[in-house]
Amino acid sequence: MKNALEKFLKIDRRLIFLALTVLLFAPIVKPLGLPNKNLGKDVVNIYNYIENMPERSFVMLSLDYDPATRPELHPQAVAVVKHALRRNLRVGIFTLNAGATGMIEDIAARIPKDIAPDKVYGRDYVIMPFQPHPVAVMTQMGINIYEIYDKDRNGNPTRDMEVMKGIKSVKDMGLGICITGTAMLDYYVAYLADKNKFPMAGGVTAVSQPGYGPYLQTGQLKGLIGGMKGAADYESLINDVEKGTSGIDALSLAHVLVIVLILTSNIIMLVLKYL
Amino acid sequence: MKKIPLFLSFLFLSSFSNAAKPTAKGAPNLPPLSGFTAADMPGDAGGTALLRWNSPGEAAEGALVEVHASSAAGAGWVKLAEFPAAAKLEKDMDLPFWAWRPSPGRHAAAVDTSSAFGRPAGEQELEFKLRLVKGSASVETEPARAVINGNWFNLSRLNNLILMLTIIIVFFWTVSHAKRKGLFIRRIAGLDAIDEAIGRATEMGRPIFYSTGIGPMSLVPTIASTSILGEVARKVAQYDTSLKVPHFDPIVMTVCKEVVKQSYLEMERPDSYRDDTNFFVSQDQFSYAASVDAMIHREKPAACFFIGHFMAESLLLAEVGATTGAIQIAGTEQESQLPFFFTSCDYTLIGEELYAAGAYLSKEPMLTSTLKVQDFGKAFVMLAVAAGAILIAAGAMFELDALSKVVTQLFKAY
């Protein structure tokens, strides 16, 4: 008995890998179709903030994630872009992460296709090129945005675009949202939001989500979308189900697996100790 | 160059404001705004005026206040802003008590003039007037002049400045003290755990593994890790156990070789020192983890130390040690990796504990002084939170609004 249990405890980890593969792959082939309920408070706060903005307000959307975190953050970005454009807000897409430019192209290609076909580039939204040195860029955005962003990503001058009308610095914008898998949101809070009293919200990976608790409590962040659950929540809010919702559904079995594994091994340890 | 667009805008604006020239007919039920003053907005880069006036009272309910301005050159009036007459009380101004004294029954507005009149480097004289509008009736104040300019100090950031200067002073004080007579740092409990682990390894006659992580030598956790490695090596030399230090970074390896050699010398066992204690594995995160894993699996060490800067490989490393039954001691500053270390290791040095352990062992003035400044900051925060909470609660209980306000504004960033 004891030997068998000990052996079971030292099971080849490749078997555990296999179990995870099966439990994560199966719901992709055949979705469980469970509803995503219990929306997070911080996600709802962003949604409400955008809902209550006057039309044609400017939303600065800084997309700073690369393909490594695409499954978590791309659905968030898509959902936010959809919401903002549907609310008839102006959207400026920025990036301070060089790996993100390809992800932004994906969104750029989708806007005329299925996100908001009636919106016009240069009038309703604009996409800025990548800029190095995040801190310098943020500091400058608080003074005069055109000194750094004088051209959009295609090399056209931004100063007289209709979408940029009345915008000189972030002080003229309505909201900033930074979606990132790195510490970029921390920089935004410190160098842009706090310094210019600019409302800032964020979308982050699940790994870093708990770290933003203090900023949410002080109101330095107006809201936070965390990981795939956050993306699913946002999709539910705007009533447009996509990868986030199907993803969180597929994670169900794997999550339960982790709990079962922790409990099993610890119970075995207990039994072994008192046997 | 800059003057031409400015000039053009004057032309354009003057013709525009001529058309909108206010009709000076006061409605009988609309009282004129009294006590109107205009001045430069303090603590800004220029281009903003501070206007103050007395509250128009209930008669102006639902009315709007319009701000008009004119350049001193005598050009026409330009409308700068418009807001409800009940808004913008002086006490609503987002400035701390040391930079702003609100008087009751007064309104104040910071009005941006730069969009209409530009923002010259020097002084700029402008004329302002307020217009109270309700329906078709309107009433105007006498114009007031103000000289607008940029200021040399943002008074509302005084709390920040004082704190910064304090930190600089404390910093230099600790640096000089640490160099002259050293500073007290308590012994971290984790160090006892390290001794215990080495003791057990000696009993079992099995080797000890020590990984400094994947950080370069410039990172503080790596520096702290090398000091702890020195301590471990001293114990190892004393008990004559075998030590293995697989490396990710060649420079860190060179430093660690010196550190271990020095420890053996200090314990007077230079003959037992082996140069292959420190060895290079791979400069690739996952290959490094896989190779170290394989080694741990093969050699079944009695104790494993994972101290330094770790990223995702923490998972792979800590797991294999746990399954081979080694005593594991970990320490990192990476918050995302700490949960894994904590659950699979016997003792974990959390963040600054690692720095403290390094500073305690090395007595290096730079490490200890940093730690001291941090302790000073923490003591300040603890005091501020405790005292602030009590004062604010007292303020709320005894309805001392001023007290609560003072405390809140002291710890606010502007």
Place this chain on the structure above:
Amino acid sequence: MEFLANLWNSFAGLFTVTPGWMTFGGWVAAGLTICLFSFLYKDNPFFKVAEHLYLGVGMGWLFQVYLFQTWKPKVYAPLMEGQFSVLIPTLLGLSLVTQFFPRISWISRYGFTFIMGYGSGLVIPMEISTNFLRQIGGSISPFIGATGPWDLFNGALVAFGFICVLFYFFFSVEHKGAVKKASNIGIYFLMLYFGAAFGNTVMGRFSLLYGRFDDLYKYSDASYFYATHVVLGLLVAYFVLDKLVLSKKNGGQEPAH
């Protein structure tokens, strides 16, 4: 000249993405993904190739972004327009590269000190306001702005836990008596934080895996000619073969993993 232009055009024509390329892309993506996953079974050449390819591709992507979105519009274009003031930051930036040539590496200090001085100057007041003052303010604000007893309790708990955690990280006094008690409470707050972080990390990592599996599922479709199945089969065949050969070579002694 015309010949060169034609040559370039036909060369560029090779890079047109046709529907066939899109299908082939599925094979490449499935192949690379499975090669990297094969590390889970054991370290192998396919993993190593894919891993090194990743380093190169990542660098290549960054390089072209910097080339077309920074160097071209921010350095080349202004210089062509005669704005020679960009030469100063350009030279400072290029000076960094001298780091790789020991004899003149000191030149790089000009670039580094310029970056470090600026960054340090900015960070000090920011840390004080964002992570210091406002965090104190946030900890005491519930005592005045609380909307009810539960809110007040939570606010007080945050402040209390905060102070206890700070005691845990306070190294200037011995941990005895009340200090020890406070720091012992502090560690439980840290544990709750780490626990929540652990739970969220599980979700985060699984999400990434879901993303890859989702792609693999897409490429296992008939329209991609079952790319996933075929690649997976080939790799399994390799491992079986490898094991057979290995077990002959060293008598069934597989290196521990």
Place this chain on the structure above:
Amino acid sequence: MILIKKHIPLFICFLVGVLTLGSYYVPNVHSENYLELMNKWENIVAGFAFLLGLMSLFTSHFHKISRKAPGWGYSLFVYVGFLLVVVPAVVSGGKPMIGPDMTSLGWIYRFVFTSLSGTMFAVLAFYIVSTAYRAFRIKSPQAFVLFAAAFIVILGRVPLGQMMWDGLLSWTGYQVTDVIEWLMSVPVVAGRRGIMIGIAIGGIVTALKIIFGIERQYMGKD
């Protein structure tokens, strides 16, 4: 020579540092113009800092190949990967998409870069599961508290877990999401904030050391 090699760079650092620091407290136009100039310059300088990473990757693999170090053949693939992106980028002028059409650069991004970089981190999911089974030991009250928090979060994040909670623990009167919200907004805030303060002051001290030329490691050795 020591003046040019050491003292002037240190003086630049001090000067730029102090002026930048001051610009936070001095709202004047001159200070704003200074900051604006710095921002624009730093933006360009940092554009070249990328070359450091590129060169160090290239030289380290070049050394491996030239020394025929073990596994040097793999290093060739670093260069292959680099060209795999840069050549299509030059051909397509750095545009992943031209109108609705994908260029070869976009193709590389979608099928090569995305799968490689996505998978590198996805592998960790497997290790989490095996760590959960083979190394997650609840051996102290602290570890138990950690586990309890993790348990609730893991369960409450997915629909199936929420259903399980509703089935088994609905008598508590709390939704699992409420508990998570509380965790995230009360104890987590306290714990994280406690760590934050130390990091903040550490950052300030490091910055001071750099400005005053006490910390010079970034300059390399003399």
